[in-house]
Amino acid sequence: MREMRENEKIGLVVLDMAGTTVADDGLVERAFDAAARALGVEPGSPEHTAQLAHVRATMGESKISVFRHLFGGDEEKARRANAAFETAYGRLVGAGHVVPIPGAREAVERLRDQGRTVVLTTGFARVTQDAILAALGWTGLADLTLCPADAGGRGRPYPDMVLTALLRTRAADSVQGIAVAGDTSYDMRSARRSGAALAAGVLTGAHDEAALRAAGATHVLGSVAELPDAIAAYERAAAVAGDR
Structure with a gap:
């Protein structure tokens, strides 16, 4: 050969x-809930349900890109949501929820x-x-x-x-x-x-x-x-x- x-x-x-x-034991969805609340989107609402479905469908995509889509290209809202998401995810990581x-x-x-x-x-x-x-x-x-x-x-x-x-x-x-x-x-x-x-x-x-x-x-x-x-x-x- x-x-x-x-x-x-x-x-x-x-x-x-x-x-x-x-x-990560579903931490993306948990951190998304925190980000949604920060922008006034309540869990259980139709808006939250639709947004969560998009988050699930776009696993693997850059998170800031996901939030830009969710908030219709509103850059300020997307950045606020992304910051809240990253903060919440970081707290969960620090609490030992990743293996x-x-x-x-x-x-x-x-x-x-x-x-x-x-x-x-x-x-x-x-x-x-x-x-x-x-x-x-x-x-x-x-x-x-x-x-x-x-x-x-x-x-x-x-x-x-x-x-x-x-x-x-x-x-x-x-x-x-x-x-x-x-x-x-x-x-x-x-x-x-x-x-x-x-x-x-x-x-x-x-x-x-x-x-x-x-x-x-x-x-x-x-x-x-x-x-x-x-x-x-x-x-x-x-x-x-x-x-x-």
């Missing part, structure tokens, strides 16, 4: 956090031991991302962490965070050397728009296999713990195909 070419190797792995590497997805830390460590660069991404603001990392003892676990503001302000489903990860780390020769894993259709759209070779949906978060496949997932895994083996299998298949 010939040696694998560089452009067939996965050098960069971009991982979502909440729902993919981190279990790692089983096997997530070990998966990151395996990927890095294999010589791959790992980047953790989120739709939350930097302060919330840092709070989650600190609560889990994950500061320094990955090679790099990114939030939407680090990539020009646009979060998923845009490809910006994935491409920023490539530009900052230079861990792959092309986008075909990237694997992305996430639990939402927004993660999968972001991955496919970036040109990543692997778009791995995981079933530990917001969206089911049908939604992940419809958004372009190339793989659907039970959890991120399966990702190192899935990447190794992809590389083996690429090497065999190249021999034909």
